[in-house]
Amino acid sequence: DARVTQTxxxxxxxxxxxxxxxxxxxxxxxxxxxxRQTMMQGLELLAYFRNRAPLDDSGMPKDRFSAEMPDATxxxxxxxxxxxxxxxxxxxxxxxxxxxxxxxxxSGTRLTVV
Amino acid sequence: SQQGEEDPQxxxxxxxxxxxxxxxxxxxxxxxxxxxxxxxxxxxxxxLIRSNEREKHSGRLRxxxxxxxxxxxxxITASRAADTASYFxxxxxxxxxxxxxxxxxxxxxxxx
Numbered sequence: 001d002a003r004v005t006q007t008x009x010x011x012x013x014x015x016x017x018x019x020x021x022x023x024x025x026x027x028x029x030x031x032x033x034x035x036r037q038t039m040m041q042g043l044e045l046l047a048y049f050r051n052r053a054p055l056d057d058s059g060m061p062k063d064r065f066s067a068e069m070p071d072a073t074x075x076x077x078x079x080x081x082x083x084x085x086x087x088x089x090x091x092x093x094x095x096x097x098x099x100x101x102x103x104x105x106x107s108g109t110r111l112t113v114v
Numbered sequence: 115s116q117q118g119e120e121d122p123q124x125x126x127x128x129x130x131x132x133x134x135x136x137x138x139x140x141x142x143x144x145x146x147x148x149x150x151x152x153x154x155x156x157x158x159x160x161x162l163i164r165s166n167e168r169e170k171h172s173g174r175l176r177x178x179x180x181x182x183x184x185x186x187x188x189x190i191t192a193s194r195a196a197d198t199a200s201y202f203x204x205x206x207x208x209x210x211x212x213x214x215x216x217x218x219x220x221x222x223x224x225x226x
Contacts, residue, residue: 099144
């Protein structure tokens, strides 16, 4: 089965450090999302790309978060500087076209900022 | 805020019993989807129901949609211990441009 690959699976970093999370969407999928999951807030949409163009990043704290798709096989989410409140599981998901086939999620990056 | 609200928040049943989870949402939708999340894993797409459909089946899953009440239910029949997971509804709103908004989830425990 095709899968969305996220790296790293786990990351522990100190406050103030830069964190980069990577995602390889399924080949042929042109829609990519970044979600963040916490116990308090549930699943929050951070960023949304279609055909590598950012369509919505309104869910991201702009001063510290950035999301890019340098090519069709790689999406990145960066946090600089990281803060303890950024501790969460970050998921990447991909799909083709609209939502009519559902989306495939990666296994997530569990980020802990100490 | 979450578009979908699910109840119950937690459900514990015995193997072989049926499990029903409900989801309510606030705005008009193109479709509603259900996802499963096992502990420590990503979400897995289970089933999608379009706004013009009322009921859909897939294996042991049955989904209903009532757009007049803005609600959906997921029924898992003849549950198994392996069904233990969190279940989330997600909506693609008419104005959301294919973005999914997730509910808070129902934690289902199926006891052997």
